[in-house]
Amino acid sequence: MNEEIDFILDSAKESMEEAIKHLKKQLTNIRAGKANPAMLSSVMVEYYGTMTPLNQVSNVNTPDARTLTIQPFEKTMFKEIEKGIMNANLGFNPMNNGESVIINVPPLTEERRLQLSKQAKAEAEEAKIGVRNDRRTAMNEIKKADLPEDVQKDTEDEIQKLTDSFIVEIDRINTIKEKEIMTV
Structure with missing residues (x-):
């Protein structure tokens, strides 16, 4: 039973890490004013x-x-x-x-910086959606696993904590990118 819980948690974490990797890759394609x-x-x-x-x-x-x-x-x-x-x-x-x-590479105008900032925010939101989808999948797996009620509740809480930590990481990455874009 513990192996099943560990497997569900590990696969959820792995999927959430993929969402972060994808976000970082997408944000490197958004230019921040200096040549790269x-x-x-x-x-x-x-x-x-x-x-x-x-x-x-x-x-x-x-x-x-x-x-x-x-x-x-x-x-x-x-x-x-x-x-x-x-x-x-x-x-x-x-x-x-x-x-x-x-x-x-031409310098970015204020209007273009705002557009790029919105684009970065949209990419971060996509990553959050991916993380939440991974949470939903893990929660469904837990419900299917026929676990005792207290174990199921503890595991769901753990999945939620994992999700929250990844959402905070996405926000941190987005804040750094927006600051980079808006810096003249």
Whole structure:
């Protein structure tokens, strides 16, 4: 019986940790005003007929807070890289100087910062929904497990405490990201 409870708790915790990982990944795609190679993580380029992530055909660097440089491994990739950046619809205008592709990251306007902040809040809310769904699944498993009433109640309380701790963590991550976005 204890093994069953441990299994339910472990799988709930694992699922909730996945929600946190997913949130962190989504938040790295939201730019916070300064250049970051992760901004281009969604860019795909055509490489010998196959769509390939940009970071597999080039080096992406940030020489300063407002500039991204992309150095392709092959000189023939300049046009494809520029096309991939434009197709990714990130709002960047790539420039080719013959040796690398340069992107000047424009400073964020107050309006854009507020939009990005709302987007980050929406991502955090999605993560909270995921955690709550994981809680519901675990609670249903406990009800099905045919446990004594006091053990069932204790386990449900434990699941709720676990859920609350993950919700607090999501709020903490979101607060950090919003502060990062709103900092000029």
